[in-house]
Amino acid sequence: MKRTITAAAATVALAGLVLTGCSGQAAPAEEEGPVTLTVSVWNYDQTPEFKALFEAFEAENPDITIEPVDILADDYAEKLTTMLSGGDTTDVLTMKNVTDYSRYANRGQLLDVTDTVNAMDTDKIAGLDPYQVDDVYYAVPYRQDFWLLYYNKGLFDAAGLDYPDHITWDEYADLAAKLTDDAANPKVYGSYQHTWRSVTQATAAAQTDGDLLSGDYGFMDDQYELFLGLQQSGSALDYATAKSQQISYRTMFETGQAAMMPMGSWYIAGIKAAIDGGTSTVDWGVAPLPQVESGEDTVTFGSPTAFAINTKSAHQAAAKKFLEFAAGEEGAKAIAAIGVVPAYGSDAVAEAFTALPTDDLSVTTFNEPKTVALEMPVSENTSDISTILDEEHDLIMVGEASVGDGIGAMDDRVTSEVLG
């Protein structure tokens, strides 16, 4: 008797397992009535774009309530991976970067949303290409950040210099030297290059057609020489200090300690918030990222952020509706209004983007046609190569390896440890 019960219980449990395993694949019938959609997000309180999107979506779809699943930004990728491997059913998953996206897509954890994407105005969505895996889309981007040059108008005016309108890197170095003021307290640096390797490496890759996954990194040579020259001449805060003191790029720019700074477009919303909140009085503008040669079209780099749907979601129709909204014009207007750069571009969206200074250069910078290369190309080796590039970048910038030796070490290590 007892044994029969145990056996029956085991059978039921097993059947339950098998059934839940299957139900993830089959699209469940669309339910009637109100739906609650869960969306994975990071640092919900400090990332206002999520709230703006969700509120705009709920206003248009009164039947659907969105519930954010808040995750610490620093641990986002690891946490999401753990959740998914545990069979989590969060409906919509925010793809923080393309590398992680391709991992989830290749593991079959994301729903095919090709139909949804094709039904949209794809010409107007920037940064869509990287999401296509074997002719299938598993996500659609809603924001597309790109890098530009932030500059402090007050410091330019005080030095009697013209604003950095479509300049070259050589001109950038000249301006940086002229804008540096050793006598000021705290010292004013003409430029600030943040410690991330992308500032040097992704810039060089985008503007010289280099490939960050190739194992051949000679194309970074000039960019490294330029930035090292700036810190040696004192026109930029040295990397060793910036890194060991964990200097915030926001502090450098918002307190007027740096006159020019290459940085991503996400910072537009950040400056606006700092000025509105009274913590900064910086008079700022944006210009295109400096180029290698003058007179060419602007080439910069950036990375899109996207929404995808969990294959285990029980509300796939509602989730698709959300993707369509977030990546479309209405969603774009909602996030543009708070200074976040949407992937979807149109005149109406540009008009909603009010965080930008209104001077001609800033507006041109934003609206001019430009090539935006992907910050880090995607392959199964991206993460391993990225680690090596980070480590060698560190050694070049603290001055322990010469540019040639450092780049040589990148070549050797990527070739032998990853590609080989």
Added chain:
Amino acid sequence: MAVTAPAPLATRERTKRRRRLRDIAVGWSFILPNFAGFALLTLVPMAGAFVLAFMEWDSFTPPEWVGLDNFERMLGDPTFWIALGNTAYYAIGHIPLTMAASLGLALLLNRRLRGLGFFRTAMFFPYVTSLVAVAVVWNMLFNPTAGPINQALEFFGVADPPGWTSSSAWAMPAVIITSVWRDMGYYMVLYLTGLQAIPTEYHEAAEVDGANAWQRFWNVTIPSLRPTTFFVLVMITISSFKVFDLIVVMTDGGPGRATTVLSQLIYRQGIIENRFGYSSAIALVLFVIVLAFTAAQFTLQKRKEL
């Protein structure tokens, strides 16, 4: 008054056995809560990790048996060897320095002194302070250009002071100095209890025999402290090989790979790269190293006692 007849032998045996069983059950019930937690949360996952070391697993697809592949990969992975070297470097610096510093402090504070409680508490403070705060403050002290440490060095005539955490050669010493500072208070407390357990008669007898302070320290204090020293040594050794948090918050393994240690590599390969097999294999190697050192220390200690 009735005299109870002695119980038959069999019954007495049975009562005895029952009592013994009950004693055992009571004993088990005392350690059960702790042991159950240990078994469930430590022993089982540990055994699982040992098995995983011979598999390839990304936490999504079912694990696949790969035999010794992970260990082969380790042999050919330069980062593993660098991390192993760095871990040894850290241990070699951290173990003797922490022991010397904590013993010195304990000797200093093992006497009648005005404000003794205050000094003892002050020395223990670093150990209970948040590690992130410790790292931030020490990073400021170690600031290569404007930090107080380098300014002091320059004041004393050091023309080219080290770059500390921004230099490959000095990053590890910087981490070791910080970790000694953080840990010495804790081990000082252990040494203090050891010192106070030494009977004063020993010192008095040595004094009567004409031993000076140094001779008394060397021939009375040090040998009497042996059990404490052994315990402290084992604890510091284990914690040195497992160092993770301090490195992550101070240098994150940099510059380059100058301070990357094994536990960090385990984390990176497992949690970040999802190579749980390889990560478990490195963890197994670290476990064997720690086990070997601890076993060696126990053997040496036993030999000395004989």
